[in-house]
Amino acid sequence: MMAKAVELAGVRVARGERTVLAVEALAVEQGEMVAVVGPNGAGKSTLLAAIGLLLPVAAGQVRLFGEHDDPLALRRRCALVLQDGLFLTGSVRQNVALPLSLRGLRGAAAARKVGQALELFNLGHLAARPVQRLSGGERQRVNLARALVTDPEILLLDEPFSSLDKSARTHLLQELAAIIRQRGLTAFLVSHHFEEAAWFAERIVMLAEGRIVQQGTLAEVVGQPLNEAVARLVGYDNLLACTLAADKKTVLLGDKLPVAAAALPDGLAADRRICAFGAEAVQIGLLPSSACCALGEGVVKKIVPGIHGAIVQLDCGGVGLKARLSSGTRLDEGAKTPVWLQSGALRWVYGGTKGAE
């Protein structure tokens, strides 16, 4: 049986007295692509550094390919790409050749591999240029070429393109994903952009406060967020506590807005649970286009412009809601509008840690 590419067991990383990462168990197959998502300070970069054997762990064990005895040799089977791409003084060629020379590979063989890595990212014409004279996009290409020149088996991507604009980011990520799939690499991507991470990876690991709060496929994480932190990271705009009324036929959204229980998805097994839904699920100003339940009249408190339509903050019977304003609809702050909820889009937040680790 092929050993797992990465196995973490009871790993704890401490900074002083404070635990910054605590992972009970994480196992990743060879060739698997994993996205690590979490808020700032969740321990995403620390997790990547721990996987890459780049920092001491206070407890537990990190095994790569089933081994842990020779950290330097194992570390050399990985490559880490940091956000800004830190380079040493010198040319693009010298920087890309560095990982090879650190492994004792020099001369014609090294030059051939450097040439191949540069061509892979269309950097051949920049080989002699000092790295300090590169643009942001060029620097990231060099960063990737340097990471891949040693043919690593595990690629650790720590927000590699966050300094680039969306178009450049998407383009580079697509290019990189194709290379990773073609070479069958095990890859970890840390990203602030959930959609980007979800597109890139087969598995999503959600981190909060140094712990894995949920992991699974995109459908699992989006469809069944295990707690509020995950629901927020996934991008649900509305998180409301729901209570089952005494008649068992009505659910009070935000503990106030009555909705027929039959209109909502199954899952409110307990008497009280958090529900999550996007701003798109809340319809205002127009007659609803699909099956919706009426929430009554809402008052527009604030309108925040956005590329995909403005987000309208509403007060609906004392409950704060966010709705997306469809194009062509005009509303002013203070205006009153009927509000509907596309109840099929509502998801229950399970609140426990079932399934996580």
Next chain:
Amino acid sequence: MTYIGQGLGEAVRLLLQLDPAVLKVAWLTLQVSGLAALISVVLGVPLGCALATRRFRGRGALVSFVNVGMGMPPVVVGLLVSLLLWRYGPLGDWQLLYTPWAMVIAQVLIAAPIVASLSFSAIVSLDERLPLQLLALGASRLQADRLLIKEAKLGLLAAVIAGFGRAVSEVGASMMVGGNLKDETRVLTTATVLEVGKGNYELAISFGLILLVLVYLVVAVLTVLQQAGKRGCS
């Protein structure tokens, strides 16, 4: 004011004639301070690098100790070395007091903390994530340290310049532990002090001038190296 002109003239004459007595003092100065600077670099650069890149118990105290060493009064160093090397002192058996070796030891104690502290500053001024990036590229600890030192070479050359400058300009401790013995431990600084005391301003000026030229030449070489490194960065 004429004695200044006479002094300068005498200095130029001594220099042009390559006066053996003067050359001997200049050569000993270069040997003692050059060796002291070299030992200070060998001790100070790795110490500064280790303080900058390693985390260990007592690191903060050691950084403070090195920084205190930067401001150590030379006479205190001279006193310390004298007490250690005195005939009945802990290292008295070595019989180094009033030899050039005693002067080297004193100058190392004065210059090494400066080299260590400036090396520490040069390394910590690099991006704090650079050590992590180097390890991630497959560097061993030693390879990473070597690359960090290479990357901080501008700052490290400044540390070497400062270390040599401090060693060669030192007079109090050298006088105390060397004794300013003619043909044995007399260096340019102590010779200058002696000649001023005797009222031989011409000779004192010539020694001072030679000291300036010597420092200028050594620092010029190091500066050329530093600027060559800087051009490589642009």
